[in-house]
Amino acid sequence: MDSQSAPSPQRRQFLYIILGGTAALFAGLAAWPVWRYLLPGRKADAEARVPVPRGDVSPGKAYFFNFRGQPAVILQPAPGKFVALSAVCTHLGCIVQWLPDQKEFQCPCHGGRFNPEGQVLGGPPPKPLALLPLTLEGDQLLVG
Ligand code: FES
Structure with a gap:
């Protein structure tokens, strides 16, 4: 063999x-x-509300956070009044910065300016910053 x-x-x-x-x-x-x-992304993630501790948002200061994968910001322009906005500039998508002394958002790319409610004050942005739904539950600000 x-x-x-x-x-x-x-x-x-x-x-x-x-x-x-x-x-x-x-x-x-x-x-x-x-x-x-x-x-596609899971629907639950896309609809989830994002909690932000109320104590993290001081009067006159901006609190930047991630909202469903996009930069966002919460502001307390007056005591007890909260505003949640997208931090993405409506011109070409740069991330805006909060200037507490001027009490406005400014875009570092082309000088776009927004007031604390996101309305355009100047520069090339064609529309306001997107307003995000915001509710207060206890000590939590819930965005979304
Ligand atoms: S991207 Fe903000 S002003 Fe151009």
């Missing part, structure tokens, strides 16, 4: 199963990130 003869049919079948399973596993691992990327 030849010692270099072909593997037996059972051994060949076993190798095919192992190779096929391994190939399927790697194909699944490679496709998973693509699948997750193509799936």
